[in-house]
Amino acid sequence: MILFAAAAMFASAAVAQNEQMYIFRNDKQFNYFDLKDIVDITYNGGTAGFTQLGVKTSDASTSVSLSSVDSCVIRSVVIPDIHVHLTDYPDLKDLMKDSQHGKSFVYAATLRMDGNGQYDDLPEQTVEFRGRGNSTWNFAKTPYRFKMAKKTSVCGMAKAKTFALIANYIDPSLMRNAVALWTARQLGLPYTNHSVPVNVYLNGYYKGAYMMTEKIGVGGGSVDIDENTGMLFELDSNYDEDFKFTYRFANNISKKLPVMVKDPDLTEVKPDAAERTAYFMLWQSDFSEMADAVVNPGSKKISDYIDLNDAARFVLVNSLACNRELQHPKSLYIHKEGLGSEYLYHFGPVWDFDWAFGYNGTYTIQSHTNVLFESDGDYSGMSFMKSLVSNAEFREVYKEVWNEFYAEIYPRLLEYMASYAYMIEPTGKRDGLLWPDAYAASYAVAPSAYDRVAKVSELTDWVKKRVEWCNTHSNWGLY
Numbered sequence: 001m002i003l004f005a006a007a008a009m010f011a012s013a014a015v016a017q018n019e020q021m022y023i024f025r026n027d028k029q030f031n032y033f034d035l036k037d038i039v040d041i042t043y044n045g046g047t048a049g050f051t052q053l054g055v056k057t058s059d060a061s062t063s064v065s066l067s068s069v070d071s072c073v074i075r076s077v078v079i080p081d082i083h084v085h086l087t088d089y090p091d092l093k094d095l096m097k098d099s100q101h102g103k104s105f106v107y108a109a110t111l112r113m114d115g116n117g118q119y120d121d122l123p124e125q126t127v128e129f130r131g132r133g134n135s136t137w138n139f140a141k142t143p144y145r146f147k148m149a150k151k152t153s154v155c156g157m158a159k160a161k162t163f164a165l166i167a168n169y170i171d172p173s174l175m176r177n178a179v180a181l182w183t184a185r186q187l188g189l190p191y192t193n194h195s196v197p198v199n200v201y202l203n204g205y206y207k208g209a210y211m212m213t214e215k216i217g218v219g220g221g222s223v224d225i226d227e228n229t230g231m232l233f234e235l236d237s238n239y240d241e242d243f244k245f246t247y248r249f250a251n252n253i254s255k256k257l258p259v260m261v262k263d264p265d266l267t268e269v270k271p272d273a274a275e276r277t278a279y280f281m282l283w284q285s286d287f288s289e290m291a292d293a294v295v296n297p298g299s300k301k302i303s304d305y306i307d308l309n310d311a312a313r314f315v316l317v318n319s320l321a322c323n324r325e326l327q328h329p330k331s332l333y334i335h336k337e338g339l340g341s342e343y344l345y346h347f348g349p350v351w352d353f354d355w356a357f358g359y360n361g362t363y364t365i366q367s368h369t370n371v372l373f374e375s376d377g378d379y380s381g382m383s384f385m386k387s388l389v390s391n392a393e394f395r396e397v398y399k400e401v402w403n404e405f406y407a408e409i410y411p412r413l414l415e416y417m418a419s420y421a422y423m424i425e426p427t428g429k430r431d432g433l434l435w436p437d438a439y440a441a442s443y444a445v446a447p448s449a450y451d452r453v454a455k456v457s458e459l460t461d462w463v464k465k466r467v468e469w470c471n472t473h474s475n476w477g478l479y
Contacts (some may be wrong), residue, residue, distance in 0.1 A: 026163035103131035160221025227264035329381025
């Protein structure tokens with residue numbers, strides 16, 4: 001009946017711009033057609049009745065067994081399409097990943113984006129195209145980054161030159177990062193990234209469903225502070241930036257907190273080497289003074305060093321997702337507008353929720369009752385963050401932020417998740433066909449996004465249980 005209704009709708013109504021017909025199936029296949037290209041829809045069979053659905057376009061004919069069809073849906077396309085062509089490597093199906101072509105290898109390329117009526121198109125232009133990520137760079141579904149010649153607003157985001165394309169390879173819901181970023185924005189955490197689902201094509205090959213977002217750094221598109229006076233630190237055990245140091249815990253000198261300058265580029269801010277070294281040492285001392293107040297507060301008030309409202313909102317988003325990678329630490333960003341006591345350290349932006357929301361590297365989802373920071377771990381990130389969240393000043397602020405989230409934001413979060421899931425369902429099916437269940441690495445599985453309805457239901461159920469458990473836990477699930 002649904003199929004007949006779809007055919008009747010197609011036959012009797014004018015075709016709207018950017019509408020497609022989707023055939024959802026129960027045999028691990030998926031069909032989609034631009035309505036403007038459909039010439040005819042037919043039903044065929046024998047004396048027992050119709051058995052086949054036929055769709056004829058200007059280019060080809062497709063026949064689908066009716067027994068394999070779950071539903072037939074006609075709706076507008078709402079996901080932008082990004083088309084990238086590598087100038088010097090037009091035949092590649094993906095970026096090279098050998099010793100000469102790492103994630104930082106820059107490819108000359110052209111890029112255009114079809115906004116599909118939801119966003120302004122990006123006209124074809126020359127860009128620098130490359131890989132990105134840490135462990136994710138080595139996954140089969142490659143994360144990307146592109147840099148344009150001039151700052152441009154893309155999909156309503158602030159003007160910037162560089163944007164990231166997140167692969168979400170180990171996330172079959174394709175929503176974990178989007179859910180966390182939406183929550184952070186609703187909480188008002190400054191400089192939170194946006195999440196725009198897109199389809200990516202490389203040299204004409206479909207690469208799957210991606211999330212386009214800002215590149216984290218100091219600048220108008222991300223952390224909007226003065227690069228000549230401010231600093232964005234990244235606490236990450238990869239410890240792979242040019243300017244870095246380790247903060248040593250006074251009560252346990254074997255622990256080293258890895259601190260790196262994410263942005264700005266100090267060679268540009270301080271071209272003179274001696275001046276640059278002195279400037280970097282001042283920031284190292286400034287950061288260490290803040291960390292001392294957190295780890296060994298004594299008579300020091302952490303509110304004299306840290307914006308506790310931002311810290312509470314940052315921690316809440318990570319606790320909602322149970323993002324325990326902060327314990328290592330990984331992708332933990334902290335920024336400050338200038339040196340000295342007149343400025344406070346601000347936690348954020350939040351980042352990287354692939355390994356969260358119960359994901360633990362297997363097909364089995366972890367319990368929603370895991371605390372964010374363990375009591376017996378020996379990771380430096382855990383020691384630093386647990387000292388922060390157990391501080392009485394922090395707890396007082398966190399309680400207020402949690403109550404606001406639970407009463408006002410949480411109900412809207414569930415609505416957002418449902419609408420986002422509906423929006424990306426067709427592109428999730430396509431992604432799932434391209435990327436079936438696999439091992440992303442020896443330590444991490446990559447479940448297919450094909451069965452997204454089940455995966456989104458699993459994620460939603462986990463979030464509901466997580467929120468209710470945190471709401472009744474004596475420490476809000478933090479430790």
